[in-house]
Amino acid sequence: MCLPNTKTDHMSNTPPANRFLHLPLYVRIWLAVVLAVAVLTLLAGWIMRVTAEPPLREVIVRNAAGETVGQGQARLRPPDGLPVEPPPVHHSDMPHPPGHFGTGPEFMVRMHDGALMHIHLPRPPRSFWSRPPYGFFWTLGLVGLAVALGTYPIVRRLTRRLEQLQKGVEQWGTGNLSARVAEQGHDEVAFLAQRFNHAAEQIEQLVTSHKSLLANASHELRSPLTRIRMGLELMGEHPSPAMKEEISRSVGELDQLIDEILLASRLDAKEADLGTIEQVDLTGLASEECARLDAHLNLGEQPQSWVVPGVAKLLRRMLRNLLENARRYGTSDIEVQLSPVTHEGQACVRLCVADRGPGVPVDLRERIFEPFYRLPGASERDGGVGLGLALVRSIVQRHHGRVHCEDRPGGGACFVVVLPSA
16 A cells, blocks of 8 residues: 655645745746746837837839839738738739749839839848747747856855755754854845854853853752751751751751842843832942941042942842952951942943952952852852852843952952943
């Protein structure tokens, strides 16, 4: 038992218009160009036939003085394949049929003296290629053939780039996120390839970031969970205050880690709605956070209120992470300074959180902003999971600002945040 060819059956049942849409793109473009040229040629031929002068039907003979000495009519040749009609009565003296002496128009002229004259305007015989009605159709065929041969390489080159783009998209869709397409030329196809490569790179970075975040989070979650499990096993019926404090600290660390992981994943998603953009009083925000951690707020010689556009809860989280980081690695001498600054011609606010800790080596001042990165020598007892500064950078970038670390005069580290002011 043979199964029917579903593709053939489907094509046979498809209307001609839809069947044309199933052809490859380069075939459709090629046929469209050839048909357009064919229609244009037919239209031009029809216009030429309409505007052409009618054939000569009458001839008049004049002498040197301009007087008419004779006149006559054309002898018409019958169409090919039809019998020769007898000449008119007044041409009966010419026994030869039209076309006997070759091609070209013929006229029978009756002179005023009664003489009958035969005037022939000979033309070279037409070949098979130029004989009507074959001449026009052969020209149309040659024009169509020339257009078909000339446009096929151009159309095929264009659509081959589209096919390469299609293969790249299919390869990327199978899971190969590193797949890219070639960017050739400066037309719409090249722009489409460039946009696809940019989108593919963004998605690859986002997926890689989420994979790294998930892998590091799973590792960091094991530490507090292990301590909680061991504490529950060693607690017994009468747990000691130290054991309760250790379990409480582990639960707090676990809760903080989960909160930071969720916030980091939302900050990575550009379309995530993290809050309403409003005018935030950065001076009041810094005063509240400094009072909570007993830090010194320096507003300069002329204190004023600095306002920046942003999400209040994110800016508070950014400042709190910087202060807690300064308290964790520094001493009680923590200072927050607000001052105006100009960056690329735009008025900005410079926020500096300084401590008196050991400082950050120059070669590690960029790595400390990576997720789950800790400075060498840091232990779990110091607190923190390595997401605080990573969140600071993400929040600052969300507010179109920049952040970096530098040395504090007299020792320590200073984290500088520059935000556009209102």
